[in-house]
Each structure stands twice: as structure tokens, then as C-alpha cells.
Amino acid sequence: MIDHETETRKRPDNTRPLTYVLFKKYGVKQAISLIRQDVLFDFKHGVDTFRPVSNKSLFNPEHWAEFNRYVPTTFALMDSILMHMSQWIDFRQCDFLDYGSGKGKALIAAARYPFNSLTGVEYSARLHNTATINLQKLGLTERTQLINTDAAAYFPKPSQRLIYIFNSFTGPTLRRCLQNVHDSSIAQQRFIACANPTESHVYEQFFDKIDEQVFEPGSCEVNFYATKIYNRGL
Numbered sequence: 001m002i003d004h005e006t007e008t009r010k011r012p013d014n015t016r017p018l019t020y021v022l023f024k025k026y027g028v029k030q031a032i033s034l035i036r037q038d039v040l041f042d043f044k045h046g047v048d049t050f051r052p053v054s055n056k057s058l059f060n061p062e063h064w065a066e067f068n069r070y071v072p073t074t075f076a077l078m079d080s081i082l083m084h085m086s087q088w089i090d091f092r093q094c095d096f097l098d099y100g101s102g103k104g105k106a107l108i109a110a111a112r113y114p115f116n117s118l119t120g121v122e123y124s125a126r127l128h129n130t131a132t133i134n135l136q137k138l139g140l141t142e143r144t145q146l147i148n149t150d151a152a153a154y155f156p157k158p159s160q161r162l163i164y165i166f167n168s169f170t171g172p173t174l175r176r177c178l179q180n181v182h183d184s185s186i187a188q189q190r191f192i193a194c195a196n197p198t199e200s201h202v203y204e205q206f207f208d209k210i211d212e213q214v215f216e217p218g219s220c221e222v223n224f225y226a227t228k229i230y231n232r233g234l
Contacts, residue, residue, distance in 0.1 A: 030217035037075050047134040049105040058124040066171040070102045070127055073166055073195065078109035080215040081193050081222055085162060088191050088210075088226070091115050094161035099151045099177055100168020104131030104144075111140050115162075118144045121154045123169075152176035155184045167196040175202060182206040185227035192225040 038050050053070040055063075082091070092114045098106045101120025110118055122128045128148040135141050147154060152173045156163065163181060181190060191210075194203060200223055203209070207225035214221055 033076070034074060034217060038072070041075070045138060047137050048130055049103045049108065049134060053127070058126055066173045067123065067169050068167060070124075071166070072103065072105040073109060073164075074105075074217065075109050076217055077195065077215055077220055077222075078106055080213075081164070081195070082110065082113055084211075084213060084222075085191055085193060085224065089162060091162070095119065095157065095159045096162050096164070097121070097156055097160040098164045098166075099154070100165060101131060101146065102127045102166075102168070104134045104146070106164055106166065107131070107144050108134065108138060108140065110164075111143060115143075116159065119147065119157075119160065120144070121147045121149060121151050123148070123150050152180070155180045156190065158184075158188055161188055161190045163190055163192045165192065165194050167194070167198055170199060174199060178203060178206045182227065190227045192227075194223045194225065195220055197221060197223045 042048060042050050049072050052072075055067055055069040058070065059067045094115065096107070096110045096113075096115040096118040098110075098118070098120045101107060101122045102124075104120055107118045107120050120131060122131065125148055128146060131146050135144050135146065150173065151169060154177075165177075169177070181192070192203070192207060194200075197203070200209070203223065203225055206228075208228050209223060210226050211224040212222065213224070
């Protein structure tokens with residue numbers, strides 16, 4: 001039996017410094033790989049995607065309990081997630097949606113795949129503005145859209161059948177967000193990847209869990225869900 005209270009508390013840790021994330025979580029070998037693939041990417045292209053930002057720097061105090069700090073998705077993690085999800089859905093036939101898109105790193109990584117379009121929804125104006133600059137510098141504005149709003153207020157479009165969430169928010173915001181995905185999935189099936197999950201029991205109230213994996217680097221847990229079959233319409 002799952003202890004939901006323990007599950008909710010185990011992550012996220014909103015206080016760990018970048019050095020901890022790199023060397024304690026990933027280890028020296030994997031940290032060096034991340035530096036080559038992700039940190040040097042920022043330097044090469046003049047963008048800002050890799051540096052974490054505390055939730056207390058991004059949100060008002062009343063939001064600290066629900067909105068987590070910014071930590072980027074790595075290229076390696078997104079590659080692993082999307083390669084795994086390709087068994088269920090043709091990327092050429094759908095759009096990519098990232099709830100809690102931060103500085104746009106997951107969108108940048110997913111742009112390497114043949115999605116028709118990519119959309120990021122981010123509540124923090126600071127992160128939204130950084131993502132806007134990043135995508136402009138990388139020439140990705142034609143395929144991408146950034147929306148500065150609460151995830152709980154955004155209903156996915158019918159074509160947005162692949163949804164990514166990197167544990168950006170919790171509590172009522174998460175529940176309302178998942179309710180919106182559930183309610184808007186009448187005519188088509190959607191697939192959801194939740195990285196670094198802390199509230200699996202909430203997701204499972206709305207969706208069918210179809211798989212779970214642990215990907216390197218960092219032994220990142222990822223749960224995969226699909227909208228329930230009875231929501232697909234006849």
C-alpha cells in the first residue's frame with residue numbers, strides 16, 4: 001500500500017544547490033556528460049536553460065507550497081522519454097505540450113523531433129521571459145508557442161496529444177490541471193509523461209498508468225499515463 005503522505009514529501013527538494021545536483025545526484029561521470037551536453041549548450045548558443053532557480057525567487061509566498069523551483073529537463077532525459085513514448089504515438093500526428101515549461105529546455109529538446117508544434121505553459125513571468133529569449137536565439141519561434149498562465153487555467157488543444165510534466169507544481173494546481181486534461185480528452189487519447197513523480201495517486205485518479213521507467217543520468221523516475229479509454233468517444 002502506498003503511503004501518499006510520504007510519497008508527496010519525498011520530492012521535490014527546493015533547496016539543493018547546483019553542485020549537489022551535478023555531483024551528488026549524478027556522480028562525476030554523468031555530471032561530466034551533462035556539462036558537455038547541457039551546460040556547454042548554453043554557453044555555445046548564449047542561452048540560459050540549465051541554472052536552477054528557487055521557487056522563492058519565482059513566486060509569491062502564497063504559492064511556495066504549490067509551485068516548485070525550476071530545474072531543467074536534460075537532453076538525455078527527454079530523448080529517453082520520447083523514444084519510449086514513440087511506441088504509443090506518432091509524433092508527426094500530434095503536438096507537444098509542456099506544463100510548467102520554465103526556461104523552455106524541454107521544448108528545445110523536443111524540437112529535435114517531428115512534432116507539428118510545441119507549446120509551453122508557464123506561470124512564472126520571469127521564467128516565461130527567459131524562455132522567450134532562449135527560443136528566439138535558437139530560431140525556434142516558428143514551431144513553438146509560450147503561454148504565460150497558470151497550468152490550471154489551460155485546456156489542451158485536441159492536437160496536443162503528448163503532454164510532459166516535470167513535477168513543476170502540486171496540490172490544487174496539479175489537480176485542476178489534470179482535471180482539464182481529463183475533461184478535454186473526449187475525442188482522442190492523450191499520453192502523459194510525468195518526470196520525478198511525487199503524487200502518482202493523483203494522476204491515477206484521472207488516467208491509466210501504462211508504464212514506469214528509471215532513466216539515466218540521475219536515475220530519474222518517469223511515470224507514463226494515458227487518458228482512459230472511455231474518454232475517447234465512439
